[in-house]
Amino acid sequence: MRRIVYIWLPNLPLDRLARQGTHTLDGAFALVKETGRVWRITHLNNHALDTGIRKGMTVSDARALCPDLVTEPDAPYPDTLFLKALKRWAFHFSPLVAVDSNDALVLDITGCAHLFGGERKMAKTLLNQLAGHHIQATLGIADTKGAAKGLALFCPNRISLVPCGGTLDALADLPVDMLEAPAPIHQDLRRAGLKTIGDISAIPTAELSRRYGLTLASTLHRLLGYAPDPVLAEKPEDRFAARLKTPDPIGYLDDILQVLNRLTDRVCGRLKQTGKGARGFIFTVGCVDTGDHDIAIGLAQPSHQPALILQQFQHPLTQLKIDYGADEFRLQATAIEALSATQQDLLKTHQAAQAASTLIATLGNRLGFDRVCQFQKKNSHLPERSFTLQSLMDMSDRSTWEMPLKARPVTLLTKPERVHLISPGRPPKVFQWRRQTYETIASKGPERLTNEWWRTPDAPTRDYWHVVTANGPRLWLMTHPGRTEPSWYVAGRLP
Amino acid sequence: MSLAIVKSHPNLQAAVAGFAFCDSTVPLAPGISIRQGRIHEILGDSRDIFALTAAARLPDSLVWIKGLGAKDYPYPYGLTPFVDPGRLILVTPVGRQEILWSAEQALGLKGACVVTDLERGPDLKESQRLQLAAEKGHSLGLLMIGGKAQTSASETRWHCSSLPGEQATWLWHCQKNRRGKTARWGVRWTETEDAQNSLYMVAEPAP
Numbered sequence: 001m002r003r004i005v006y007i008w009l010p011n012l013p014l015d016r017l018a019r020q021g022t023h024t025l026d027g028a029f030a031l032v033k034e035t036g037r038v039w040r041i042t043h044l045n046n047h048a049l050d051t052g053i054r055k056g057m058t059v060s061d062a063r064a065l066c067p068d069l070v071t072e073p074d075a076p077y078p079d080t081l082f083l084k085a086l087k088r089w090a091f092h093f094s095p096l097v098a099v100d101s102n103d104a105l106v107l108d109i110t111g112c113a114h115l116f117g118g119e120r121k122m123a124k125t126l127l128n129q130l131a132g133h134h135i136q137a138t139l140g141i142a143d144t145k146g147a148a149k150g151l152a153l154f155c156p157n158r159i160s161l162v163p164c165g166g167t168l169d170a171l172a173d174l175p176v177d178m179l180e181a182p183a184p185i186h187q188d189l190r191r192a193g194l195k196t197i198g199d200i201s202a203i204p205t206a207e208l209s210r211r212y213g214l215t216l217a218s219t220l221h222r223l224l225g226y227a228p229d230p231v232l233a234e235k236p237e238d239r240f241a242a243r244l245k246t247p248d249p250i251g252y253l254d255d256i257l258q259v260l261n262r263l264t265d266r267v268c269g270r271l272k273q274t275g276k277g278a279r280g281f282i283f284t285v286g287c288v289d290t291g292d293h294d295i296a297i298g299l300a301q302p303s304h305q306p307a308l309i310l311q312q313f314q315h316p317l318t319q320l321k322i323d324y325g326a327d328e329f330r331l332q333a334t335a336i337e338a339l340s341a342t343q344q345d346l347l348k349t350h351q352a353a354q355a356a357s358t359l360i361a362t363l364g365n366r367l368g369f370d371r372v373c374q375f376q377k378k379n380s381h382l383p384e385r386s387f388t389l390q391s392l393m394d395m396s397d398r399s400t401w402e403m404p405l406k407a408r409p410v411t412l413l414t415k416p417e418r419v420h421l422i423s424p425g426r427p428p429k430v431f432q433w434r435r436q437t438y439e440t441i442a443s444k445g446p447e448r449l450t451n452e453w454w455r456t457p458d459a460p461t462r463d464y465w466h467v468v469t470a471n472g473p474r475l476w477l478m479t480h481p482g483r484t485e486p487s488w489y490v491a492g493r494l495p
Numbered sequence: 496m497s498l499a500i501v502k503s504h505p506n507l508q509a510a511v512a513g514f515a516f517c518d519s520t521v522p523l524a525p526g527i528s529i530r531q532g533r534i535h536e537i538l539g540d541s542r543d544i545f546a547l548t549a550a551a552r553l554p555d556s557l558v559w560i561k562g563l564g565a566k567d568y569p570y571p572y573g574l575t576p577f578v579d580p581g582r583l584i585l586v587t588p589v590g591r592q593e594i595l596w597s598a599e600q601a602l603g604l605k606g607a608c609v610v611t612d613l614e615r616g617p618d619l620k621e622s623q624r625l626q627l628a629a630e631k632g633h634s635l636g637l638l639m640i641g642g643k644a645q646t647s648a649s650e651t652r653w654h655c656s657s658l659p660g661e662q663a664t665w666l667w668h669c670q671k672n673r674r675g676k677t678a679r680w681g682v683r684w685t686e687t688e689d690a691q692n693s694l695y696m697v698a699e700p701a702p
Contacts (some may be wrong), residue, residue, distance in 0.1 A: 007686070163578070167570055249538070251616065339642045352555065352556075352605070352606075355604055355605060356556050356584075356604065359558075359600060359601060359604050362585070362600055363586055363597055363600060363601070366593075366596070367586070367587075367588050367589075367593060367597065371563070371586060371587045371588060371702075372585075372586050373582065373584075373586075373587070374581065374583065374584060374585065375571040375580045375581065375583060375585070375586045377571075383570065383572070386572065387570075387571050387572075387580075389585060392584065398581035398582075399581055400581070401571055401572065401575050401579065401580045401581060402575070403575050403576065404572045404573075404575065408542065408570060408573040408575075408634040409570055409573045410543055410547070410570065410573040410574065410577075411543060411567040411568065411569055411570060411573070412567060412568060412570035412573070413566060414565070414566055414567060414568060415566075417566075439658060468659060468660065468661055469659060470659050471659065471661050472656055472657035472658055473540055473541075473657045474657060474663070484571075492567070492570060493540075493543075493567070494573075495541070495544050495573075495576075495663050495684070
């Protein structure tokens, strides 16, 4: 017979905020969420409960009851991460841990309870440890998931333990609302006068399913243990991180490099074992006075070689300022990717690629990875929109560039610069650009490029001219045709 | 060696023309070549064409360093006659210190061609550091200078200007040469039958 523990964490978001220590939860405090067009209360503390506010109330009603109410929008993502961290903690008690909805943990403790001195003692340990982390919880222990959940949610005790085989007796007085079913079915059950689990389990299954459908019957069977309902636990993710604490704070660069050496060896060893490489590393230095400092580096290609990683950390570490020392260090690998084993071929291509990616990593870590780019082709006939600069870290394939049909300038001005017309014409015979006067001796054109009407319907059409000047430079001039006041711009420089 | 190979390979062409090949020079046009493993300064309005011609001769990585916020950028479709734009690694640092540091790092890459955009030429100290990095990596360093050039440790200094004409023609003036004579060349871009070597420059000494 399986034994399941259901840990309900009713005030998880509030506990998380209280642990952060940045929120004043002295007075009435509530977390609110926008549902539809109305803001409703989701979690509230005891002070707010005393004033009469209830969960699900609108914020305006709540403020009418308590004008001093402090509200904050709920943050589902940090709460999810917090619950994930609690799941990792729960692995200490059982290998099968699952997260239920977003505020509960389900543990399968079949055969584990004796290791903790029995079920009741284990439950007390669980609650004590959670209380030590300032997290409120209610526990239910039963034969099935549904039963444990019902006990945790609907029983007033902190720990509700139901012995093996006693599920039906324990659940007999609990309300039918604990069964998961759509609202119309609950309405029907209420109308029929079925208020408790005891009532509903007295009815034969055939009649129950004929009136309310098979899903309700199967839910009830799973609840009472007649049908299997396993705890579906996710495999714990591999964490490629290592931590080191020194007994006394250290501050010299050589010492910190030694610490980093050790941590890198550990993390890289684990990466090598699983055949993976990481493209980013975060080294957290916990100073005794200023707290945690994160130093992040990135690599152009996934790697698990300590030498490459240490090389990239050399420069950022010199910029770290430590006054009173640091005693806690953590290295974490991010952006984990499978490393394909490349053969060391006789040609120099592998070594060259390795050297190039080291250069990109060095430049990127110092300047920023958005500053080391390559050209990427884009589908557009407008010259400035026909390409983008994409960071080399995004590892996309190189585009193939075909020769343009018409000659194109070697450099394109970011913004076409207006020329001052001295002697007009089409193109202008004499004009001034960047404080130099140019005289046109030959020209070729116009090349008309219309705007992208699906994107910018109001943008004007452009005419481009190849202009050969008497001074020498060959310029790519642009104009907007069909205007009374001709305006000419230099768009680029031709070879 | 058949005649066909002599015609097609640019390096062999330079050898036939009688240049010292063991020192690995990069032939830009028959009669004009610059040494690899050194830095060279380029001034003038068509300095980017000079840099691209040199980059076209080197098969390995091409690193183009340009300060952030520059008024013009290389246009990939315009680079296609010279180099494959996908080969280009564009680095955009902020400030002269970062530009020089990036150039030094990039010159450490073996056999690379590093084109740097500077406003003012490097002085003796800066150019010595770049020269050492280029020697170590045996790479070609090309410093495109927009303003004035100072006394530096660069191997050669070129001034490239466009000559008026329908055809692409330039005047390349070697203003300073540590080993050799200064000279002026009129360079013209012509077509050849060989599709592989479509960037064929013809140069005649100019007065």
